[in-house]
Structures are given as C-alpha cells and as structure tokens.
Amino acid sequence: MMKLNLTTRLFAAVFSTAMAVALAMGVFTHINLNRDFLGYLNEQALGRLELALVSVTAGFKENGNSWDFLRERPELWGRLLRPRVPEAQAPAVKTSPAELTGATRRFTLLDVDRQRIAGFPQVPQTAIERPVVVDGLTVGWLVLAPFESVSSGAEKRFADAQVRTAWAVGGAAVLLAAGVAFWVSRRLLRPVRRVAEASHRLAAGDYGTRVPESRGDDEVARLGHDFNQLALTLQRNEAMRREFMADVSHELRTPLGVLHGELEALEDGVRRLDAQALRSLKGEVLTLHKLVDDLYELSLSDVGALSYRKAELDLREVVGSTLSTFGERVNGSGLALRLDLLDQPLPVFGDERRLRQLFSNLFENSCRYTEAGGALQISARREGERAIVDVQDSAPGVLPEQLPRLFERFFRAEPSRNRRSGGSGLGLSICQRIVEAHEGRIEARPSPLGGLWLRVELPMHG
Numbered sequence: 001m002m003k004l005n006l007t008t009r010l011f012a013a014v015f016s017t018a019m020a021v022a023l024a025m026g027v028f029t030h031i032n033l034n035r036d037f038l039g040y041l042n043e044q045a046l047g048r049l050e051l052a053l054v055s056v057t058a059g060f061k062e063n064g065n066s067w068d069f070l071r072e073r074p075e076l077w078g079r080l081l082r083p084r085v086p087e088a089q090a091p092a093v094k095t096s097p098a099e100l101t102g103a104t105r106r107f108t109l110l111d112v113d114r115q116r117i118a119g120f121p122q123v124p125q126t127a128i129e130r131p132v133v134v135d136g137l138t139v140g141w142l143v144l145a146p147f148e149s150v151s152s153g154a155e156k157r158f159a160d161a162q163v164r165t166a167w168a169v170g171g172a173a174v175l176l177a178a179g180v181a182f183w184v185s186r187r188l189l190r191p192v193r194r195v196a197e198a199s200h201r202l203a204a205g206d207y208g209t210r211v212p213e214s215r216g217d218d219e220v221a222r223l224g225h226d227f228n229q230l231a232l233t234l235q236r237n238e239a240m241r242r243e244f245m246a247d248v249s250h251e252l253r254t255p256l257g258v259l260h261g262e263l264e265a266l267e268d269g270v271r272r273l274d275a276q277a278l279r280s281l282k283g284e285v286l287t288l289h290k291l292v293d294d295l296y297e298l299s300l301s302d303v304g305a306l307s308y309r310k311a312e313l314d315l316r317e318v319v320g321s322t323l324s325t326f327g328e329r330v331n332g333s334g335l336a337l338r339l340d341l342l343d344q345p346l347p348v349f350g351d352e353r354r355l356r357q358l359f360s361n362l363f364e365n366s367c368r369y370t371e372a373g374g375a376l377q378i379s380a381r382r383e384g385e386r387a388i389v390d391v392q393d394s395a396p397g398v399l400p401e402q403l404p405r406l407f408e409r410f411f412r413a414e415p416s417r418n419r420r421s422g423g424s425g426l427g428l429s430i431c432q433r434i435v436e437a438h439e440g441r442i443e444a445r446p447s448p449l450g451g452l453w454l455r456v457e458l459p460m461h462g
C-alpha cells in the first residue's frame with residue numbers, strides 16, 4: 001500500500017468530506033427538482049390554460065363561430081394563444097414562469113368530435129381538459145399535456161446551472177481541502193513532526209535534543225513540553241549514571257591502591273610481614289568490604305528495587321533498640337546522651353530492618369563526627385499526622401552551604417579527615433532512600449548544640 005503522510009491524509013479527508021456534501025446536495029436538488037419543480041411547472045401551466053381559454057373562445061367567436069380559420073392557417077394558433085390583456089399588464093404576462101417554460105406549446109385544441117385542430121400533437125391519458133363554451137354550447141376542447149419530466153428548455157438550462165454549481169462546489173472543496181491541510185500541517189502537524197524527528201534522535205542516544213515549545217495549552221504544546229521533560233530526565237539520568245560510575249571506580253581505586261602499595265612493600269622486603277602489617281592489610285580489605293556493602297545497600301534502597309517488607313511498628317521502639325546497640329560507642333566517645341521519647345506508641349507502617357539501618361547510620365555519624373566530651377540529643381514525638389525523630393549533636397557541624405549536599409552519594413564534608421575515619425559518603429544517601437520509600441522526609445540543619453541536626457519525618461499509621 002502507498003504510504004501517505006499526515007498532510008496528504010488530511011487533505012484527502014477534508015476533500016472527500018466536502019465532495020460528499022456537494023454530491024449529496026446535487027442528488028437532493030435533482031430529486032427535488034423532479035418532484036417539486038414539476039408540480040410547480042404544471043401549476044403554472046394550468047393557470048396559463050385558463051387564460052388561453054378566454055383567448056381561444058374569443059378567437060372562435062371573432063372568426064365566424066368556426067375553427068376553420070385555424071385549419072386553414074395553423075400559424076395563427078400561436079398568436080391566438082397570446083393573452084388578451086391590457087397593454088400595461090402585458091410585460092408581466094410575458095415574463096411569467098409559464099411563458100418561460102413554454103407551457104403554451106403543450107396546449108392542444110380539439111373540436112367537438114375530439115379531433116385535433118392545432119397545437120401539441122400528442123394528447124396523453126393524463127391530459128387536463130377544459131371545454132370551449134360559446135353561448136352555452138361546447139364547441140371544442142382546450143387540452144394541456146402536463147409536464148412529466150424536467151427535460152426541455154428552461155429546465156435543461158436549470159439542470160446545466162446545477163452542473164456548473166456542482167463544479168464550482170467541487171473546485172471550492174479542493175481549495176478548502178488544500179487550505180485546511182496546509183493550515184493544519186503548519187499549525188498542528190509541524191510541531192508533531194518536529195517531536196517525531198527529535199524522538200528519533202533521542203532514540204539514537206542524542207539526549208541533548210530539544211524541540212521548540214509552542215505557546216498555548218493544547219495537546220500539541222503539551223506534547224512538545226513533555227518531550228523536552230523526557231529528554232531532560234534522560235539526559236540527567238545519563239549524566240548521573242556516568243558520574244556514579246566515575247565515583248564508584250574512584251572510591252574503589254583508593255583503598256585498592258593502598259592495598260596494592262602495602263603488598264608491594266611486603267614483596268620487595270621494604271616491610272616485614274608481621275602481625276601489624278597483616279592488621280593494616282585487613283583494615284584496608286574491611287574498608288573495601290564496607291564500601292561494596294554500602295553500594296549494594298544503596299542500589300537496594302532505591303525505591304522499587306527492593307520490596308520493602310512493611311508492618312505496623314512503634315517508631316519509639318525502633319529508635320530505642322537501635323540506640324541501645326550504640327551504648328558502648330556513645331560512652332566511649334564521651335558524649336552526653338539525652339533521650340526524649342514520647343510515652344505513647346508512635347505507630348508507623350514500615351520495614352523494621354530498614355528503619356534500624358536508617359537510625360544506626362545517623363547515630364554512627366553522630367558518634368563519628370562529634371568531638372569527645374560533646375552531646376547527643378535524640379527525641380521522638382508526634383506532630384499531627386507525622387512522627388518526628390530529631391537527632392542532634394554538638395560540634396563540629398557542617399557549613400550551611402554544604403547542608404543540602406549531605407544526601408548526595410559520596411559527599412563528605414571534610415574529605416581528608418573523614419576518609420581517615422572510614423566514611424565513604426554513602427550513609428546519608430542510603431538514609432534518604434529509606435525515608436523516601438516510607439513516604440517521609442529527611443532534612444539536615446545546623447543544631448543549636450553546635451553540630452548537625454537531622455530530622456526524620458514519617459507518616460503516622462492509624
């Protein structure tokens with residue numbers, strides 16, 4: 001099958017619609033012409049018949065009460081039929097429809113014996129008759145053969161005019177179809193075509209592709225807008241993927257490099273293979289192990305990647321029991337702990353393992369990034385429909401401009417110092433994923449205690 005583009009199809013659709021309408025109009029008019037117009041013609045002819053009757057009767061009387069004058073000079077028939085009316089009215093009669101359609105040519109004059117004297121040669125069954133009465137005596141008949149079809153003379157002209165109109169309508173339909181197709185393809189289809197072309201480029205991997213956005217709020221404008229959004233998202237995702245791969249390989253390379261260096265030193269005999277060297281090697285392997293574990297966790301915590309096994313639980317309990325595993329650490333760091341838990345249950349619908357992971361990451365950070373002798377303050381309470389857990393600690397804090405970046409993967413506020421403490425910058429981004437998977441929110445702000453304040457908000461259950 002031939003492939004048609006949208007413009008051609010539109011043209012065909014508009015054109016065929018216009019033609020169908022014109023055709024229907026033509027057929028309809030034709031039917032009406034044959035029915036109504038015929039009735040009209042015969043009505044007119046009948047009126048004219050009455051008028052002719054007067055003239056014919058007068059002609060009979062004036063010519064010696066005989067039809068002989070007509071038998072001898074048939075050409076007088078035409079003149080006889082001319083209406084006998086005052087001059088002033090004559091033009092009106094001449095231009096009457098019956099005159100124009102040649103109704104008089106369908107009149108026949110018969111004598112008393114029904115023999116034709118003059119006029120139309122055929123007298124059909126359907127003929128309409130009027131007696132010619134002189135002094136109370138019927139001396140002949142004036143007969144009208146009614147129109148049976150619209151075919152002669154003026155009617156033909158009328159039909160021709162119809163054909164001309166049909167041509168004109170057809171021409172107008174072509175112009176209209178061309179105009180509409182042109183307008184539509186300019187105004188509506190061009191943006192669609194642009195999106196189609198751009199999609200093609202996008203599919204080929206050109207994520208920088210954009211289409212010019214048209215004004216307005218119609219579907220076409222929205223299509224362009226949505227396309228650009230889609231391209232932007234793909235572009236961002238692609239950039240994020242590259243960045244992530246680069247970050248991951250960079251993060252893996254560092255401990256691997258250290259490990260490699262140490263092993264080489266041992267091989268070359270620069271260092272002795274003793275318990276301390278082994279401990280150091282093991283430490284590097286552990287760092288690597290943790291990093292790989294975190295990366296795995298991160299990929300799992302992506303909303304949708306893991307089916308969270310949620311159940312109704314008491315958030316106070318999760319916070320409390322997680323904190324209890326940190327007892328040693330908190331004491332060891334010399335931090336003064338202040339715990340402020342609501343004395344009613346805080347029901348939330350969540351995955352206990354994940355929530356524990358969330359809070360241990362936060363407590364771990366507080367222990368790790370708070371100077372000895374500082375304070376750690378934890379509170380859990382309810383605010384309307386939300387359960388709120390605040391974790392605050394004392395100095396050091398995070399620079400205000402770095403606060404929003406804390407949740408980025410591999411982000412460390414003080415890279416050199418934190419690397420020594422073993423952090424890879426994944427903890428808080430894992431926390432953020434977990435909170436989002438619970439339809440909650442996590443925020444970082446400076447704490448009045450001098451350090452960092454992390455607030456977790458989760459929707460209450462029931």
Ligand SMILES: Nc1ncnc2c1ncn2[C@@H]1O[C@H](COP(=O)(O)OP(=O)(O)OP(=O)(O)O)[C@@H](O)[C@H]1O
Pocket residue numbers: 294361365366369370393396397398406411412413414418422423424425426427428429451452
């Ligand atoms: N309680 C805190 N006080 C001060 N700084 C903090 C605190 N928590 C986090 N930070 C800063 O935010 C950075 C990001 O924290 P995050 O937990 O994401 O990574 P990390 O602790 O460095 O590594 P990981 O948690 O993956 O072992 C940390 O490196 C640290 O600089």
Ligand SMILES: [Mg+2]
Pocket residue numbers: 361364365423426427428
């Ligand atoms: Mg951390």
